[in-house]
Amino acid sequence: MLTTVRKNTMLTDRIYRLTLSAPQVAADAQPGQFVHVRTVPPTSWDPFLRRPLSIHDCSREEGIIALLYEVVGRGTTLLSRLRPGDEVDLLGPLGRGFTLVPDRRPVLVGGGLGLAPLLFLARRLREARQRPVVLVGCRRGSDVVAIDDFAALDCKVEVATEDGSLGCKGMVTTLAEKHLECEDAVYACGPRPMLAAIAGLCRGAGALLQVSLEEKMGCGIGACLVCACPTPKGYARVCTDGPVFWAEEVDLRG
Amino acid sequence: MLTTVRKNTMLTDRIYRLTLSAPQVAADAQPGQFVHVRTVPPTSWDPFLRRPLSIHDCSREEGIIALLYEVVGRGTTLLSRLRPGDEVDLLGPLGRGFTLVPDRRPVLVGGGLGLAPLLFLARRLREARQRPVVLVGCRRGSDVVAIDDFAALDCKVEVATEDGSLGCKGMVTTLAEKHLECEDAVYACGPRPMLAAIAGLCRGAGALLQVSLEEKMGCGIGACLVCACPTPKGYARVCTDGPVFWAEEVDLRG
């Protein structure tokens, strides 16, 4: 599906927000779902694969979605060159998103760019009259982005940085531990070790936990079986059985 | 060498003129030389090879060069997407250009996009106080471009189109035949059969003929030997022994 670049804003030296006119995606998207993005024009076969990116924000009314991405390799470097008016070919919305748990107190935990899907989630939680706490963990203070957007939704935001240059010094798991005394529906996205740690905390505290996982993808729609994620019942597909799983469904050490 | 797009103007449905800030190329270029252009950003390996394009026009003072190209395949399609401010990686100026023959009456013969190198040549001939006649052959009148630019140099231009929709109906060789009665230094670029026909005429009329040839290229600088052109003494390299040859040097049937 062809979409059009509205804006491609550099937020830090490595992190960009790409805003796209994509009415169909915006109409159907659920928080936690992703789009599968082609990074080159149709006449080029390299890079060959699409890139999965979470839907960072979404406005049905305006027909736009936003993606928040970090430049890590060839594909994201190409994305960073996009300019307003350029066309972007994407598939989506794809995958299983977050389940909004009613009657529970939500806490959103994002490690690094794991923050990406949580803004859209926060927006939908607010629409459902819940008021999530948002916990953000980053290496350095200069990597912290999108805080204002959460604040604009009237969410409480707490930050932990490893170098202590913003918020508490330390890991986001420390923040989470404290919050599990009152909040009991956890939505988390970030590196596996972080998710595994959060899962341990939630088991202890009796909180419900959903995690959004990453795995390299081929088709992105469930057909090729390359995006395998170990579960007690064999391998699940991150692209269609996930990317969001209930913590119990998956083996987070794998 | 990185150059910057000034303009990329669509002249017809398939023909574009790309104007680049390229002071070094502009300083060194001779008419008939070409540049070897990369059509994708450095993070993409497809299309892999550079594309050879003649230097269509050149201004030392402004540090700019112009390329005139037809969209025929993957590389030129990518070029047609370039916008002002984009960077273009090119090598050049490359190859052996036209030798300006003094004390002879020049006629420039361009078949189709073979016209490309002739504007720069006309400019240099004018600077040398010669006044070339320019003969242009095209399939259809709507393919004829750059005529005004020759006129602005005060060159006489005659056009032949196969469908008769502009200028004389017929081949540019018919125009050439007539002119060989007075003009006696011929500079030609176009399809092989046209060049072979012109060569026949020039032999008959005793005119000096230089031809600019095309062959698929790898390195573009003389090292890989893929751009072979048959000559009486074995294969020559179009990229460095040419692209401009004296008609006698090469076997135009090959």
Added chain:
Amino acid sequence: MADLTAVLGPLQLPNPVLVASGTFGYGEEYGTYIDLNRLGGIMVKGTTLHPRRGNRPPRIVETPAGLLNSVGLQNPGVDAVISEELPKLKELKCPVIVNIAGSTVDEYAQVAARLDGHPTVAALEINVSCPNVNEGGMAFGTDPAMVREVVQAVRGSTDLPLICKLSPNVGDIVQVAEAAVEAGAQILSLINTVLGMSIDVGTRRPTLTNVFGGLSGPAIRPIAVRMVWEVYQALRVPIIGMGGIASGRDALEFILAGAGAVAVGSANFTDPGVCLKIIRELEEYIEAQGLDGLSSLVGAAHP
């Protein structure tokens, strides 16, 4: 409207564009993107006697104009395929071809026997790129004698049209092709993935848990076209060509080299609509050239 019917020995296809095994699951997922009935055929994913978990991730790594995969034949086993998957494909208008795999000659034969006579199955495609556990894990497809043995065993277990899918990881593809045909394969598929690998310079370890993977995508197209050409030249046998096809032009390249039909694999990942686009482009080509069908193009590039 151009007639695109493709006839490959005992197998007739509504058009020559199939989807390649393992890249398209059992079709279902792509059904939301395209009308599956318009495909030339679906080659479903590799089926073994028993269920297979597949390899530990990562199972994929992108390479220049292609990708390496090491799915490791994850599949629910032939019985589940028969009870769960084939029924869903029953109403489909295009032929369904089941790709079969095994670790021993006997396993191939048993899988074939269970599928024999199944009304939803138009043909079997034997994937000989699997490691032979009785030969120290050497792939069946790298040795003409082992290919002969597998094909013969399968031939003895079913009356279904038989396609043998060759591995490109050999010195002489014609030799292997000959063995397959002599043993009873009526059609050849070529090529399967090319053995490759990638190393993660960060971890300094192979990127794929399985170390090696199969290279597919546009990168391998020139190798695949060459092998189709060689086999057609030598044997004039019906061929399904594949390896990097992503456009009508690419499909034509294989057809001109000698393929009576083609299969599209990795390109589906880039564009789920690519097969229908290819069919449309072939139709346009045939009409523009004033041909009345495909057959005059098959192998037409040979002198």
Added chain:
Amino acid sequence: MADLTAVLGPLQLPNPVLVASGTFGYGEEYGTYIDLNRLGGIMVKGTTLHPRRGNRPPRIVETPAGLLNSVGLQNPGVDAVISEELPKLKELKCPVIVNIAGSTVDEYAQVAARLDGHPTVAALEINVSCPNVNEGGMAFGTDPAMVREVVQAVRGSTDLPLICKLSPNVGDIVQVAEAAVEAGAQILSLINTVLGMSIDVGTRRPTLTNVFGGLSGPAIRPIAVRMVWEVYQALRVPIIGMGGIASGRDALEFILAGAGAVAVGSANFTDPGVCLKIIRELEEYIEAQGLDGLSSLVGAAHP
């Protein structure tokens, strides 16, 4: 400054980045783009006993992330190389390796004999991908016995360090590598181009006049890395790795797979400065990782 010295058996290189034979001529042309003295070595173009005209054009066709070439060993013959080309390379600081080719075992031996003891030649690289006229045009490199014969004959004709450059168009690269080493090759180069072809759907004829061509460029990198890995795993012999290298990362992939040095071919076409860029990236990597040289990285991805 990181020490990049690479030692491959009898051959010592100032750094591990060579340029691959046939893609760099005799260096001259690239001399206007880079300081040739900074290269790890130059492998000059394939040299035969007598001058060769080469194939009729077109000799190249672009393919996804790569290219097919069929230059056909155009070269002025060994005597002209000795009298015209080698003298120009005399002052160069980096080693010069001459790639030799032939149509018969005897031709290889004669070319080697004429180059033996030449002060400008640091080593010979035997290109065994040439067709053997005495075996119906079958490439020497596809048969371990023929490889053995060629290498032995060359070994008998020169005391220069001997590199055998293997063809990837085989089922089992280790077998061929073994034959080459047993016959006296001290170093192996791998890989040469992969046999491929392309068809022009406009003319419906093979695009290359020669029909087949050799595939090179990033497209083949995963195949090349796999073969370097397999040969290193089996033989722990000094290897010069090549095939699609275009960055420091790519070079490291080969080194970690077991290559003591690498050669860059087609990527020079895309960027004449690529070799110096790769050398710089390797230096940066070694310094960033706190290593004191390359040697601990060679083959480090093996368990």
